[in-house]
Amino acid sequence: MNELAKQPDLTEEVVSIHPIKxxxxxxxxxxxxxxxxxxxxxxxxxxxxYKQSVLGVLWAILQPLMTMVVFSxxxxxxxxxxxxxxxxxxxxxxxxxxxxxxxxxLNVSARSMLTSGNMISKxxxxxIIVPFSSIIANLVDFFIAFVILIVMxxxxxxxxxxxxxxxxxxxxxxxxxxxxxxxxxxxxxxxxRDFGYLLGFIATFWQYVSPVIYSASLxxxxxxxxxxLNPMTGVIEGFRWALLGTALDVTPLMFILSGAIxxxxxxxxxxxxxxxxxxxxxxx
Amino acid sequence: MDKNKxxxxxxxxxxxxxxxxxxxxxxxxxxIVETIKSPFKMMLNPTGSETFWALRxxxxxxxxxxxxxxxxxNGAGKxxxxxxxxxxxxxxxGHAEIRGRVGTLLEVGTGFHPExxxxxxxxxxxxxxxxxxxxxxxxxxxxVAFSEIEQxxxxxxxxxxxxxxxxxxxxxxxxxxxxxxxxxxxxxxxxAEFQKKCLGKMSxxxxxxxxxxxxxxxxxxxxxxxxxxxxxxxxxxxxxxRSQEAVDYYLSHDYEQGGERRWNSEEIxxxxxxxxxxxxxxxNQQKVVTDSLRSTEPIxxxxxxxxxxxxxxxxxxxxxxxxxxxxVFTSFDTDDTERFNxxxxxxxxxxxxxxxxxxxxxxxxxxxLGVNASVFKxxxxxxxxxxxxxxxxxxxxxxxxWAEPRQGVIxxxxxxEIIRK
Numbered sequence: 001m002n003e004l005a006k007q008p009d010l011t012e013e014v015v016s017i018h019p020i021k022x023x024x025x026x027x028x029x030x031x032x033x034x035x036x037x038x039x040x041x042x043x044x045x046x047x048x049x050y051k052q053s054v055l056g057v058l059w060a061i062l063q064p065l066m067t068m069v070v071f072s073x074x075x076x077x078x079x080x081x082x083x084x085x086x087x088x089x090x091x092x093x094x095x096x097x098x099x100x101x102x103x104x105x106l107n108v109s110a111r112s113m114l115t116s117g118n119m120i121s122k123x124x125x126x127x128i129i130v131p132f133s134s135i136i137a138n139l140v141d142f143f144i145a146f147v148i149l150i151v152m153x154x155x156x157x158x159x160x161x162x163x164x165x166x167x168x169x170x171x172x173x174x175x176x177x178x179x180x181x182x183x184x185x186x187x188x189x190x191x192x193r194d195f196g197y198l199l200g201f202i203a204t205f206w207q208y209v210s211p212v213i214y215s216a217s218l219x220x221x222x223x224x225x226x227x228x229l230n231p232m233t234g235v236i237e238g239f240r241w242a243l244l245g246t247a248l249d250v251t252p253l254m255f256i257l258s259g260a261i262x263x264x265x266x267x268x269x270x271x272x273x274x275x276x277x278x279x280x281x282x283x284x
Numbered sequence: 285m286d287k288n289k290x291x292x293x294x295x296x297x298x299x300x301x302x303x304x305x306x307x308x309x310x311x312x313x314x315x316i317v318e319t320i321k322s323p324f325k326m327m328l329n330p331t332g333s334e335t336f337w338a339l340r341x342x343x344x345x346x347x348x349x350x351x352x353x354x355x356x357x358n359g360a361g362k363x364x365x366x367x368x369x370x371x372x373x374x375x376x377x378g379h380a381e382i383r384g385r386v387g388t389l390l391e392v393g394t395g396f397h398p399e400x401x402x403x404x405x406x407x408x409x410x411x412x413x414x415x416x417x418x419x420x421x422x423x424x425x426x427x428v429a430f431s432e433i434e435q436x437x438x439x440x441x442x443x444x445x446x447x448x449x450x451x452x453x454x455x456x457x458x459x460x461x462x463x464x465x466x467x468x469x470x471x472x473x474x475x476a477e478f479q480k481k482c483l484g485k486m487s488x489x490x491x492x493x494x495x496x497x498x499x500x501x502x503x504x505x506x507x508x509x510x511x512x513x514x515x516x517x518x519x520x521x522x523x524x525x526r527s528q529e530a531v532d533y534y535l536s537h538d539y540e541q542g543g544e545r546r547w548n549s550e551e552i553x554x555x556x557x558x559x560x561x562x563x564x565x566x567x568n569q570q571k572v573v574t575d576s577l578r579s580t581e582p583i584x585x586x587x588x589x590x591x592x593x594x595x596x597x598x599x600x601x602x603x604x605x606x607x608x609x610x611x612v613f614t615s616f617d618t619d620d621t622e623r624f625n626x627x628x629x630x631x632x633x634x635x636x637x638x639x640x641x642x643x644x645x646x647x648x649x650x651x652x653l654g655v656n657a658s659v660f661k662x663x664x665x666x667x668x669x670x671x672x673x674x675x676x677x678x679x680x681x682x683x684x685x686w687a688e689p690r691q692g693v694i695x696x697x698x699x700x701e702i703i704r705k
Contacts, residue, residue, distance in 0.1 A: 013383075015371070015382045016380070016382075017369070017379065017381070019374055019375055019377060020374065036416060039411075043408075044404075048397060118394055119395045120372075121372065122388070123414075124371035124372050125412070125414070192311050281372045281373045282300070
């Protein structure tokens with residue numbers, strides 16, 4: 001009990017509590033202070049996921065791989081969808097790696113807010129940690145699927161070009177996009193309960209307007225700029241370009257546009273989340 | 285802000301929207317429909333629903349090292365106040381300043397994951413409560429020792445008994461070392477022995493120079509642990525006083541009147557399941573429900589409740605205490621061995637446990653009747669230490685020829701003999 005008797009030092013911080021009006025700044029310092037919580041929540045998600053399912057790691061591989069097989073049979077083999085001269089299986093799998101991560105991120109970040117409801121309504125911490133750590137946990141699956149992609153490149157004798165150096169940019173872009181949309185969705189799902197029902201539909205719809213099954217080069221040139229307002233267009237075509245060396249008639253402007261939209265979504269998502277965060281405990 | 289004021293609250297208020305039963309949450313569909321229907325109304329009153337103030341005009345300061353009790357009936361706004369101070373919810377108006385790290389003991393076990401082991405949950409829960417990893421490492425052994433779960437440290441907590449789970453959860457929270465500790469009704473669950481241990485830990489914290497805000501319905505715990513109390517009533521602060529004075533005030537003002545206490549479904553925590561309290565009432569000799577009773581007549585106490593599933597070994601207890609917090613007696617409906625054997629398992633159904641206190645038992649004064657439902661050493665399903673207040677008057681009691689108050693809690697009628705030798 002001696003430790004309890006220790007006098008608190010007098011230099012501690014003063015927290016001010018008051019109603020907040022208008023836009024709220026994002027307190028990065030505070031998020032940094034709670035970094036260990038991000039670590040523990042991510043660790044929990046991973047631990048639980050791999051404890052609960054026997055398939056564990058296999059699941060991360062199987063999901064994009066099975067989708068790739070089905071796509072290759074129906075869209076590549078039967079429908080003969082052009083794949084920029086690349087074998088269809090690796091053409092679609094290269095898109096499925098970032099896509100599966102993105103779709104997964106939407107799902108887990110929205111769900112994480114509801115499953116952590118008890119925590120959010122009882123204890124204070126920066127709420128943004130909840131969707132973030134669930135997305136970070138999903139990154140592990142992303143990297144496992146990515147390793148398979150590299151294996152497939154060997155199998156299909158695809159020699160990476162100098163474009164490969166750009167890959168980290170597209171990796172970062174896919175993470176930012178996933179977090180951006182994850183933030184929006186996790187705030188919306190708390191604010192509006194029926195939004196959860198829409199999630200599945202939105203994910204499917206989004207997949208069709210992204211070049212997962214087909215190539216962006218299939219889109220008529222005059223529509224391409226409009227098409228790249230979808231940040232996933234930039235991410236997916238970027239992956240293909242960097243890894244498979246697809247002859248791009250997709251212009252750099254499209255990447256810049258996709259990237260800009262992704263950053264705008266991310267920043268606005270942070271602000272929207274932050275703005276709504278203060279009522280989460282009342283809504284959950 | 286004065287360095288010695290650790291908490292300073294100014295005119296804090298919290299407004300809630302009232303959602304109807306069927307429509308507890310705002311839906312996107314509603315929002316779209318409403319916006320299309322009446323865009324102007326939405327701008328003026330964006331919620332479109334009725335509101336009420338759960339808390340209003342609350343102002344108080346807490347000095348460093350003080351243990352402040354917050355008392356009030358269910359729905360008086362105590363939990364809302366604690367949630368505002370722990371920054372879980374935002375106030376609608378007003379301002380508060382808090383100096384130092386705040387630790388919360390709201391509901392133990394928040395953030396526990398059933399699939400993870402005890403060891404893993406200690407780290408996870410510690411991090412959620414705001415402890416650093418190094419801090420948890422340092423206190424790990426102490427936490428384990430306090431919780432008494434050494435052998436099960438690497439077992440997933442889903443296999444724990446509820447007692448073990450509670451012990452581990454409380455143990456983690458109890459080893460938080462914040463400058464300001466906020467405690468809300470942690471002691472409502474767990475077996476009696478564990479409750480005692482928790483109270484002990486609480487008073488250690490309190491005597492260790494930390495500032496504590498303590499919400500409880502347990503008046504004897506409030507009296508034991510706190511220096512001063514504030515009383516909340518319908519979201520307003522009605523009094524701040526020394527604990528003894530505040531408890532007296534609370535007990536004499538904030539009661540279900542008329543010798544009857546009914547629990548409606550919103551007031552009952554889901555943790556009481558499958559037990560559901562319905563009604564506690566006090567009747568006089570004429571079988572009239574009343575809170576003013578004569579000491580010369582027997583008093584009947586009836587507790588009505590429902591079991592949604594059978595419970596083995598359950599007992600209903602009644603407690604009588606003075607308004608100063610001293611217990612007069614405790615009695616259980618299965619005290620009698622014969623009844624104990626007969627009701628070893630109580631099937632699901634609607635029950636009344638009735639008890640009659642003999643005449644010439646209590647002295648004049650005000651008493652608090654509490655009730656609980658528990659299984660000895662296993663679980664406490666429900667407890668309300670201040671369910672009904674009764675007033676006992678002694679007209680007709682022995683010794684009334686002298687108009688003087690008598691010392692003592694009881695006023696028995698003894699057989700006297702006067703012998704002249």
